Amino acid sequence: MVMVAPECDVIVDEGFRRLVPPLTEEERLGLEENLLRDGCLDPLVVWAEHRVLLDGHNRKEICDRYGIDYTVRELNLAGRDDAKRWIIEHQFGRRNLTPYQRAELALELKPLIAAQAKENERLGGAAGGRSRSKGSEKSPNPSVDTRAVIAKVAGVSDNTIAKAEYLRERADEATQEKLRRGETSIHAAYTQLKQPHVAHNAGDNEWYTPAEYVDRARRVMGGIDLDPASSPAANEVVRAQRIFTADDDGLARRWSGRVFMNPPYAQPLVQQFAEKLIEHHRAGDVPQAVVLVNNATETRWFQALLGVASAVCFPAGRVRFWHPEKTSAPLQGQEVLYCGHNVDAFAGEFRELGRVCHVAR
Numbered sequence: 001m002v003m004v005a006p007e008c009d010v011i012v013d014e015g016f017r018r019l020v021p022p023l024t025e026e027e028r029l030g031l032e033e034n035l036l037r038d039g040c041l042d043p044l045v046v047w048a049e050h051r052v053l054l055d056g057h058n059r060k061e062i063c064d065r066y067g068i069d070y071t072v073r074e075l076n077l078a079g080r081d082d083a084k085r086w087i088i089e090h091q092f093g094r095r096n097l098t099p100y101q102r103a104e105l106a107l108e109l110k111p112l113i114a115a116q117a118k119e120n121e122r123l124g125g126a127a128g129g130r131s132r133s134k135g136s137e138k139s140p141n142p143s144v145d146t147r148a149v150i151a152k153v154a155g156v157s158d159n160t161i162a163k164a165e166y167l168r169e170r171a172d173e174a175t176q177e178k179l180r181r182g183e184t185s186i187h188a189a190y191t192q193l194k195q196p197h198v199a200h201n202a203g204d205n206e207w208y209t210p211a212e213y214v215d216r217a218r219r220v221m222g223g224i225d226l227d228p229a230s231s232p233a234a235n236e237v238v239r240a241q242r243i244f245t246a247d248d249d250g251l252a253r254r255w256s257g258r259v260f261m262n263p264p265y266a267q268p269l270v271q272q273f274a275e276k277l278i279e280h281h282r283a284g285d286v287p288q289a290v291v292l293v294n295n296a297t298e299t300r301w302f303q304a305l306l307g308v309a310s311a312v313c314f315p316a317g318r319v320r321f322w323h324p325e326k327t328s329a330p331l332q333g334q335e336v337l338y339c340g341h342n343v344d345a346f347a348g349e350f351r352e353l354g355r356v357c358h359v360a361r
Contacts, residue, residue: 010044010060010072011052019087019108020057021101021180028058040070045090047083048074054087077203081112099156099187099238100179103164106154114146138281157252163190167227187246207321208234209262209292213336216349217260217290220342225257226286229264229273259289274301280337281308288340291321295335309337309359313350 023031040063044056053060054075063070079082089103091097097105152160163186167179171193178184214237218224227235228250230243238260244250252274259280263273270293280286295314296302306312313336336353338346347356 009051010046011050012057012060013052016052016054016083016087017057019046019084019105020091021097022296023058024181025129028276031058032062035059035068036066039306040068043071046072046074048076052083054083055090081115082084084357085109085112088155088257089110092155098180098182099154099160100164100167100176100182102154103156103186103262104168104180106150107165107168109153110146110150115148117146121178151252155252156247157249159251160186160247160249163187166190167193185245207262208237209260210320210322211237212353213292213319214238214260216353217336220338220345221258221260221288221340221350222289223258226255226259228253228255228259228276229259229261234262253275254285256285257287259286260291262292271299271301274305277339278304286339288342289338290346291339292334293337295333297314297335305337306359307341310340310343311338311346311356312336313346313354313356315354317354 040059042056042059044060045054046052047054056070059070062068075086077086088108091105092102145158147158147161151158154161156164167176167186167189171179171189175184175189175193179186179189208231214224218239219226224238226242226244227238227240228244230238231245232243235243240260241257244253255276259277261273261277263270274291274293277286277289278289281289282342293302293303293305297306315334315336318332319334336350338350340346343358347358350356
């Protein structure tokens with residue numbers, strides 16, 4: 001640890017500084033207040049060989065402005081790529097980032113991961129060429145799915161990373177700023193950019209379940225622990241203990257407890273959400289679930305859901321979905337499936353809405 005006076009030889013690299021998401025005004029004022037009151041308690045981190053700042057850009061700027069002393073901690077790194085990787089991974093560990101900020105940071109690693117994978121493949125191929133037995137078809141060093149690696153780093157799905165990358169390349173700066181501040185979701189911005197008309201008609205996935213269905217589901221299960229395909233607006237009615245939004249990406253998360261699900265009805269999402277529920281129900285993670293879907297009985301996903309369901313309700317009429325900014329006009333009927341042991345309770349609650357049938361196993 002080294003004591004450093006303001007205006008010393010710590011170098012700010014603009015390329016590295018841009019990797020650090022900016023503070024909100026509230027965060028900046030709070031940091032400034034703490035530094036003025038307590039001094040700079042945590043050391044700044046620098047790349048030892050070049051004296052380049054890796055962590056503490058906001059603290060350094062405030063300390064320099066007010067003449068506050070700080071200490072530094074030196075890190076020995078092999079090169080600029082390692083320094084860049086360290087900065088990005090450190091941000092994930094410390095900052096409360098929006099999903100788009102996480103995706104942006106992770107995408108900065110894409111060329112580094114691709115280059116490393118290519119080098120590993122070259123080295124592995126060379127070694128494999130000398131050591132593989134005759135007739136062996138298995139590669140000693142299989143290719144790396146770069147997008148999957150990036151998604152894992154960001155804590156989202158491959159699909160979300162793909163949308164974020166599309167937005168980073170094509171969305172205007174105003175939209176990207178709204179994404180960084182969390183004022184819009186990756187899914188909504190992508191949909192609007194990719195298909196501008198979709199956000200204004202009945203063809204999107206953003207339709208919410210009416211209370212008469214949710215309240216019955218809650219009484220059957222004794223509560224709702226998780227809604228894995230939700231939004232803050234939808235949860236005002238569902239009142240689940242936990243929700244996953246489009247940006248949270250419920251398909252990449254672990255499900256548990258009593259689940260209410262009104263999944264996106266577009267393919268391949270409806271298939272993926274159905275498979276995810278089936279997986280967790282069979283594993284015992286989700287002992288009960290109520291699922292509202294279109295009456296697509298001919299589809300593979302519906303038949304699969306029926307395979308784990310205990311009962312199903314066929315509503316006498318189309319469900320009047322709602323949205324705070326749109327009016328619903330359903331184009332087909334729906335069905336409510338129940339997975340769990342409270343079949344009689346399900347029948348008692350939902351028979352007022354339509355015919356209820358037990359599912360034979």
